[in-house]
Amino acid sequence: KKEKGYDAGIRGKGYVVNSLEAALWAFWSTHSFAEGALAAVNLxxxxxxxxxxxxxxxxxxxxxxxxxxxxxxxxYSKRFIDCLCKWIAYEGSQPHSNN
Known part of the structure; x- marks a missing residue:
């Protein structure tokens, strides 16, 4: 485990493997959504x-x-996004035919 993040060379550089490594480091080395998000962008x-x-x-x-x-x-538009999420959840719970 690379505990020092940036100092250990962890950076998202546009290449998917580097970005994935950086995101996983932020996830595994922090204890909350906010702490990890800040760690990810501060790399x-x-x-x-x-x-x-x-x-x-x-x-x-x-x-x-x-x-x-x-x-x-x-x-921005959080009420609209909330309604959209509820609609998607509702639609996903309904049986659909193959037509």
Missing amino acids: GDDTDTTAAIYGQLAGAYYGFRKLPPEWVDCV
């Missing part, structure tokens, strides 16, 4: 890719309720 270089991978992984692990409320409150 520098290709931070948007690293943070996107981290966000998907950590979001699945921690769940919506563990997101920092002050971050959620700043999301």
Whole structure:
């Protein structure tokens, strides 16, 4: 385990393997969604890719309720996104024919 992150050479550099390594490092070396997200972007270089991978992984692990409320409150169109999520969940729970 590379505990020092940036100092150990962990950076997302646009190449998927580097970005995945950086996101996994942020996930395994922190204890909350916010702490890991900040660790991911503070590694520098290709931070948007690293943070996107981290966000998907950590979001699945921690769940919506563990997101920092002050971050959620700043999301543009959050009411629309919430409605869309509920609609997708509803549609996914309905039986569908093969037609």
